[in-house]
Amino acid sequence: MSRALAAASLVALLLPAAMPAAAGVFDDTEARKEIVRIRDAYGQRLDRLEAGSQAQLELSNQLETMKSEIAKLRGQVEVLTYKLDSIEKRQKDFYVDLDNRLRQIETRSQPAASKPVDPAAEARDYQAALDLLKAGKYAEAGDGFEKFTQSYPASSFLPSANFWAGSAWYQAREVAKAGDYYRKVESKWPDDPRAPDALLGLANSQQAMGDAKGARSSLEALLSRYPDSSAAQMAKQRLGKK
Structure with missing residues (x-):
């Protein structure tokens, strides 16, 4: 009508x-x-x-x-979260696999320790700490690597154990402890393959503690000592250098 x-x-x-x-x-x-x-x-x-x-x-x-x-945004967030989790898992697997390969080489090249140890127990304890790190149990992993360094002071795994202890404590937001372990690696084992990454980790820990000057100094040292390392490329970006 x-x-x-x-x-x-x-x-x-x-x-x-x-x-x-x-x-x-x-x-x-x-x-x-x-x-x-x-x-x-x-x-x-x-x-x-x-x-x-x-x-x-x-x-x-x-x-x-x-x-x-x-609804679309939620779907995009879920996809991005899944991709991020996958990337982090692949990165952890890569580092752990690389670490295992390096340790096998070092074990064959290192002289026998003065104090006899059980190789099976040593490998088991080290792997247990690595497994905790892979599982994202960072505080437990930090404790595991810390105990390992105390139980096996002459182990060929010692540089790696200290490096991964630093990584674990950094992820657990215990940045001061992380910095101590990273510093120990780069000062005590400067020729170790993890030394450049240890310096980068030290810079990250210092930055997290608010020590911008110390972080910059560590990044500069990284560029100076290990200019061809992948960690040095990241340091260049952080320092704004080409």
Whole structure:
């Protein structure tokens, strides 16, 4: 039904009530004016109702659009979180595998320790600490490597044990302890393959402790001593050098 037809119908219904004993009360001019007034009033009410309905429809559409966008964002966050977890796991696996290979080479090249130790127990304790690190149990891994260095002071695994202890404590946010272990690696075993990364770890620990000057000094030392290492490339970026 059109608006005009609806208004006319309403007027037809309301007119008898609005004009009792129409004859003699309203003349034709007054009756027409009243009809126009009632029709206009009804039209305005219809306009307001339509405007309100349109606003509700637009709000509903906006809510549905927002729900759809939120769902997409959640999906993107889940994908990125999964990718980040996968990258971290691959990185840990890479370092642990590299460490195992290096330790096998060192074991074959190192002279026998003056104090007899059980090689099986030594390898078992070292691997147990590595497994804790791989599992993300950083504080437990830090304790494990710490105990290893105390139990096997002449072990060929000692440089690695100290390096991974630093890494574990850094991840556990024990940055002061992490810095101590990193510093020990780079000062006591400067020719070890992990020495460049130890200096980088030391710089990270110093930065986390608010020692920006010390961190810069460690990065400069890294560039000076191990210019061809991958850690040195990261140091260049940190220092803004090309």
